[in-house]
Amino acid sequence: MGNLTLRQQEMLGFLQVFSQERGFWPSIREIRDHFGFNSTNAVVGHLRALENKGYLTCIAGQARSYRITYQNTETPPSDSLEVIDMPVYGNIPAGFPEGIEQGDAIDRIQVDIRSAGIRRSRRSFALKVRGDSMIDAGIFDGDMVIIEPALPNDGDIVAALIDGATTLKRFIKPRQKPPYLKAENENYPELHPVSELVIQGIARSIVRKL
Amino acid sequence: MGNLTLRQQEMLGFLQVFSQERGFWPSIREIRDHFGFNSTNAVVGHLRALENKGYLTCIAGQARSYRITYQNTETPPSDSLEVIDMPVYGNIPAGFPEGIEQGDAIDRIQVDIRSAGIRRSRRSFALKVRGDSMIDAGIFDGDMVIIEPALPNDGDIVAALIDGATTLKRFIKPRQKPPYLKAENENYPELHPVSELVIQGIARSIVRKL
DNA sequence: AAAAACAGTGATTATTTTATCACTATGGGC
DNA sequence: GCCCATAGTGATAAAATAATCACTGTTTTT
Incomplete structure (x- = not known):
């Protein structure tokens, strides 16, 4: 050829x-x-x-x-990737992860776990981003963020419950100090936890429809 | 009917x-x-x-x-999304899109077609973004962009063949004038086609692993 | 320097293919 | 009985389309 x-x-x-x-x-x-x-x-x-x-x-x-005369691209997936189905939430209500009704999901998405960077057997879900608080991290309004429930490390982008609403923020854990949240948008202030931090999961990947 | x-x-x-x-x-x-x-x-x-x-x-x-013109009777059941498997290319070599050797794909990705915004039965594929020429459009180095082969409209982000390498640019088609490509990064110049524009497809969605 | 591959013009021919006319026949419904 | 949609035959015209010949350059390779 x-x-x-x-x-x-x-x-x-x-x-x-x-x-x-x-x-x-x-x-x-x-x-x-x-x-x-x-x-x-x-x-x-x-x-x-x-x-x-x-x-x-x-x-x-x-x-x-x-x-x-193309080479048959439909080769049987050599080692078929594992696809999981996740609900998409517009907002994750308080009480997560228990007690979420199936109907609370506004949509569903399916991606393979490797591309999404998540582990199997976790209750991962997707979150539809509202607002521009993470715009400097390249996460825009309307993006879907795939969230894996886990304990965050310093620097992770997390879904956190603030005032009963879920927002996406960067998790900062300074040494010897309590952690706080930081928006990736200069116009937004840092969020030092007044009471308690409810982290719902770590953002593992982003899916944006153009 | x-x-x-x-x-x-x-x-x-x-x-x-x-x-x-x-x-x-x-x-x-x-x-x-x-x-x-x-x-x-x-x-x-x-x-x-x-x-x-x-x-x-x-x-x-x-x-x-x-x-x-009629809808295929095999309408995908509403409760199970249709997942397709796509190759991921680092660069789309000459001869696109047919004649790509299996080994040219650097990875594979599986997403459901609705989330990816593509139509079924198109030979879509994914492209791993290199460089920061689309950074102002929120597309970063390392992102995977899902490309659907189609004729672009004004404003679409397209995968285009320039000097034998595939790059992601915005497709601009002014009225009564020939189309050109535009990088979404102030430091990059507009690319007016010296010879002819080879558009390999339209970017439909972005998947970024954090 | 010569040969070979590439890129193209311009004109002509042969074939494929669609479109259209006139006509036959069957079965169902008012 | 009559009208109409369906299902065809057979022939012909019109068009779209592919194929071919002869020829001019340029670039790349040998």
Whole structure:
């Protein structure tokens, strides 16, 4: 399988995108127009090249009938990743983790545990971020943060219960001093615990839908 | 959406199976031969009927270009999300996206399609971000971006091939002007296409492991 | 320096493919 | 009985489309 020139990459990319977008293959004319050629022959040449290099199969004499000879990507997952299903909460009510009704979840999400950086058999869940208090850490309003219930270490981003609402903050544990929470946004003050710190879990990963 | 006759069901089923098996749509002749008709007009009649009933869209005057418009009966059960497995690339080599050797993937990730914001049956993949060119969009070095091959619109974040390497940039398409790429980092210049833009797909979501 | 691969124009031909006309026949419903 | 949707045959026109030939450059490789 030879290497492709830039033009051939473009050609193959266009074929791919077109067919996935529209559901059928482009005709040679449509390819020509897309690239702004004046002759269909320029297209034919590239298709031949792609065919010779083994990236493409054209059915001779038939319109719009190519076939990209890709290596079967659907290889059976070699060591299938373990996927777990988690509820997504808009807010984690007091009393967590016990006593959460199934209906409190606003959604569900499924990710594999390795990508999410969590351990199995923990009661992980996801939290939909509200507000911009962690914006300097790259966590935006609307992001989903996957939370693993665990004891936090210094520097971890945690879901914490403050005034009955769950917020995302960075957990700071200075030596010889009580821990406190810090927002990653210059406009927000540090939160020294007036009474008690209720940490609901450590943020392990972020999923943002663009 | 009217009911289909037996013949029409057979027709629609054949279209679906054929396109799935072969990768392109059958011509009217091929349909005729499959059903053993003696006239192509019999096929045309059925295609019209299917179109009138809203199951099919034919692009007039173009060969082999249909589109099945009805929702696949296998609607994913609402309570179990559909999870797909995607390769993770550090860089998408030439010849994208086909012809990628299995070994080119540096990892795999599994997410449910709704959380990832992608459509089923697209050959989506993930890309490990290198560099800080999208830092102002909240995409950091080391993030995994889930890419769906598609034609970009103005403002989409896309994976683009520049000098043989894949980078993440924002796609800008001004009216009446050629599109260009823009990094989301003040220290980076705009990238006006010197030759041509190879867009490998649209970024749909981000997964960051903390 | 020569050869080979790459990239393309322009024109022409052959074929595939869709579209359309006229016509036959069957069964259901008002 | 009559109308209408369904299901076809057969032929022909119109278009979209692929394939081919001859030729001009450029770049890369030998």
